[in-house]
Amino acid sequence: MAHPTALALEFHLVAYKRTWRSSVFSSFALPAMFLVAMGITVGHYIDERSTSIGVPYLDYLGPGLLAATALQVAVGDSTWPVYGGFHWTRVYHVMRASPLTVGDVLRGHLAFVLLRVALSSAGFLVVLLLFGALHSWWALTTPLVAVLVGAACAAPCFAFAARATSDGAFAVLFRVAVVPMTLFAGVFFPVESLPWVARLLAYVSPLWHGVELSRAATLGTATAWGVPAHVAVLAVWCAVGYVLALRSFTRKLGD
Amino acid sequence: MAEDEALIAATALVKQFGDFTAVDGIDVRVRAGEAFGFLGPNGAGKSSTMRMIGCVSRPTGGALRILGLDAAKDGAAIRARLGVCPQQDSLDLELTVLENLTVYARYFNIPRKVARARAMELLDFVQLADRAGDKVEPLSGGMKRRLTIARALVNEPEIVLLDEPTTGLDPQARHLVWERLFRLKQRGVTLVLTTHYMDEAEQLCDRLVVMDAGRIVAEGSPRELIDRHSTREVLEVRFGNDPLDGFADKLDGIGERVEVLPDRILVYTGDGDAAAAQVHGRGLTPSSVLVRRGSLEDVFLQLTGRTLVD
Known part of the structure; x- marks a missing residue:
């Protein structure tokens, strides 16, 4: 007997058969282009002036982009598609008429998003390997880090998307949360060079903790706060997000 | 069970x-x-x-x-x-x-x-x-x-x-x-x-x-409801674009009951043709006359005073 959550996941996998090619491109090729453009070209200028980073800039940037990609994929996949499940395809309502529970519907889709995050980060890891940017066997754990970041970002987005009254809210979410996080949460430069207010925001964001873990894994270095602390912050994001998401889904699907 | x-x-x-x-x-x-x-x-x-x-x-x-x-x-x-x-x-x-x-x-x-x-x-x-x-x-x-x-x-x-x-x-x-x-x-x-x-x-x-x-x-059952709340036949008469307010009085006494809707008048009766003849007998000239069997629509109208499809 398959678990009902797995049955809900199965739908998303069947549907994914149609679109996986284009989604692989956008979730994997684009960050790889970033890596080439920023890591090699900009990195060339940075590496010429001896910096405090301690490794070539490409090697520093790579694990950061890996975490940022997890953020992008997670948020993209848990906003429009979730809204669509309620309002466009109505697939959540369809599932709800079967023995699946609201929790199964939510967890099945969430599991699919995390699977997508894991696949794109694994692909990205191969690119980093080809660029010789990996310094430690711990790099093999980066897909796990990416899944943790993905869950920390996706779960609250599920809640947000379930409550959204129009899909216009998601473009705003990218502008006010995803893009600033990508730029200022330690992906491109250490947060220590930020003014203290911005640094505090970075510390609260899930991405910075993911970047710290990912970078420590590929470079074989220590993290700023220690692994348990970063994992704990991400776990809080996951837990709070999941509770909110389950509540929002229950309100939408069960009155 | x-x-x-x-x-x-x-x-x-x-x-x-x-x-x-x-x-x-x-x-x-x-x-x-x-x-x-x-x-x-x-x-x-x-x-x-x-x-x-x-x-x-x-x-x-x-x-x-x-x-x-x-x-x-x-x-x-x-x-x-x-x-x-x-x-x-x-x-x-x-x-x-x-x-x-x-x-x-x-x-x-x-x-x-x-x-x-x-x-x-x-x-x-x-x-x-x-x-x-x-x-x-x-x-x-x-x-x-x-x-x-x-x-x-x-x-x-x-x-x-x-x-x-x-x-x-x-x-x-x-x-x-x-x-x-x-x-x-x-x-x-x-x-x-x-x-x-x-x-x-x-x-x-x-x-x-x-x-x-x-x-x-x-x-x-549909049949029971129609028998209980409607009549065997219903006469529907229309009077072109004329306002229908005054017709309730003019048709009074024909059939068992008369219902004036915005666009037509329903006369509930056991015999639609006889009712139609009575309407003409009063010198009225409807633009259209239709005799049909009583339906659930009539049941609903009788029970709630409103039509089903607005």
Whole structure:
């Protein structure tokens, strides 16, 4: 007997058969282009002036982009598609008429998003390997880090998307949360060079903790706060997000 | 479960949304093998009732037992034995016709091989077997509705819930849907449907309740309801574009009862032709005269003072 959550996941996998090619491109090729453009070209200028980073800039940037990609994929996949499940395809309502529970519907889709995050980060890891940017066997754990970041970002987005009254809210979410996080949460430069207010925001964001873990894994270095602390912050994001998401889904699907 | 226990038993069932009471204490018993209808205008509480029976909406008050189980506690177990054809089409437009059924079957944990075989049978039943490999998007409205009905049957349900099964379909497509539903009924499947079409209710339902503003205002077979609340025949007269306000007095005494609607006047009578002759006998010259049998539309008008389809 398959678990009902797995049955809900199965739908998303069947549907994914149609679109996986284009989604692989956008979730994997684009960050790889970033890596080439920023890591090699900009990195060339940075590496010429001896910096405090301690490794070539490409090697520093790579694990950061890996975490940022997890953020992008997670948020993209848990906003429009979730809204669509309620309002466009109505697939959540369809599932709800079967023995699946609201929790199964939510967890099945969430599991699919995390699977997508894991696949794109694994692909990205191969690119980093080809660029010789990996310094430690711990790099093999980066897909796990990416899944943790993905869950920390996706779960609250599920809640947000379930409550959204129009899909216009998601473009705003990218502008006010995803893009600033990508730029200022330690992906491109250490947060220590930020003014203290911005640094505090970075510390609260899930991405910075993911970047710290990912970078420590590929470079074989220590993290700023220690692994348990970063994992704990991400776990809080996951837990709070999941509770909110389950509540929002229950309100939408069960009155 | 006792043999004579109803498949669906609602007692003083209430559904409230905030201050609004959508379903206001209804009692319903649906027996095995019958086709049971909820007839009423939009907003009467039919869909809210159906959602509670479908175990996707929690009753605010009262008791609801389905297949001998408590709807408030055993929702998933009940849903496993129900087939649901929702009002709004919710097929996956990008999957094929066949995939729509097999994917849905998996939600019920039906093995893939069984799901496929059953899906092919059902496509045959709803006359869509030749479209099995096609995308859903280009199908006509009637075909989509038939596919939705096939989807509702994939778990071999004991009760099939149909919310407005033919709303939005053209007459030919409606008849095809009715014919399929009638075949289901012949097979002994219990049908529960909502409709605001009186002809649909008359065609399909063994028994129905008339709902208005969250309450049940009448219950019985279509024939019983018509006999009880209408007359054998109804005379419909129109007077072109003339205002109809003054005609109530002019027609007074003809038939058993006269009802003035915005666009026409209904005269309830045992003999429509005789009534028509009386109208002409008073020197009135209607622009059109129609004699028809009493219908559920008249029942509803009599019970609520309003027409079914506004």
